[in-house]
Amino acid sequence: xxxxxxxxxxxxxxxxxxxxxxxxxxxxxxxxxxxxxxxxxxxxxxxxxxxxxxxxxxxxxxxxxxxxxxxxxxxxxxxxxxxxxxxxxxxxxxxxxxxxxxxxxxxxxxxxx
Amino acid sequence: xxxxxxxxxxxxxxxxxxxxxxxxxxxxxxxxxxxxxxxxxxxxxxxxxxxxxxxxxxxxxxxxxxxxxxxxxxxxxxxxxxxxxxxxxxxxxxxxxxxxxxxxxxxxxxxxx
Numbered sequence: 001x002x003x004x005x006x007x008x009x010x011x012x013x014x015x016x017x018x019x020x021x022x023x024x025x026x027x028x029x030x031x032x033x034x035x036x037x038x039x040x041x042x043x044x045x046x047x048x049x050x051x052x053x054x055x056x057x058x059x060x061x062x063x064x065x066x067x068x069x070x071x072x073x074x075x076x077x078x079x080x081x082x083x084x085x086x087x088x089x090x091x092x093x094x095x096x097x098x099x100x101x102x103x104x105x106x107x108x109x110x111x112x113x
Numbered sequence: 114x115x116x117x118x119x120x121x122x123x124x125x126x127x128x129x130x131x132x133x134x135x136x137x138x139x140x141x142x143x144x145x146x147x148x149x150x151x152x153x154x155x156x157x158x159x160x161x162x163x164x165x166x167x168x169x170x171x172x173x174x175x176x177x178x179x180x181x182x183x184x185x186x187x188x189x190x191x192x193x194x195x196x197x198x199x200x201x202x203x204x205x206x207x208x209x210x211x212x213x214x215x216x217x218x219x220x221x222x223x224x225x226x
Binding site: 006041043045088100105109 | 147149155158214216219
């Protein structure tokens with residue numbers, strides 16, 4: 001299995017909802033990443049996990065809460081989001097946090113009403 | 114700090130004509146450089162990467178790029194464009210420590226019949 005999968009593909013939520021995004025890889029990679037991508041912009045790094053521990057948090061608001069339950073799975077818990085948080089959320093993985101190449105999933109399109 | 118500059122926000126070509134997408138980089142050390150492609154509402158796919166081996170790098174779908182240290186450039190080329198090449202292309206450099214990818218602002222490639 002050489003891909004990163006993300007669920008759901010699309011998510012619509014209200015500002016008071018709690019939801020989660022899920023990312024999974026079975027390539028044995030030990031680093032996983034969350035990115036946020038607004039329309040017509042490059043992806044912006046949010047979080048980096050290395051060996052299931054959070055190693056980088058790019059000053060992301062606490063309404064975004066990452067979780068890495070095991071080496072194959074990465075979640076992003078969402079609570080009290082704002083409409084400006086609507087974006088494509090991309091997950092990626094790499095063999096190690098210092099590896100050159102990251103493999104991206106297809107993304108979750110999030111709309112906050 | 115490492116950075117990349119994509120010199121064109123949009124490039125338009127006709128099907129069957131050559132493609133040139135320009136990228137200049139800034140790095141205090143020998144960088145790793147990548148080109149990623151993103152089709153509409155999709156994740157990012159790696160086209161090719163340079164990691165200090167051969168300066169001419171061949172990638173998928175007929176794309177190639179040449180690392181020119183003297184010009185600090187890493188331009189992406191393809192001899193003959195296909196309609197399916199229409200997408201957003203990102204030039205990327207690794208940050209110090211390699212944990213982060215630093216993205217250019219992207220170039221949208223338009224291919225007309």
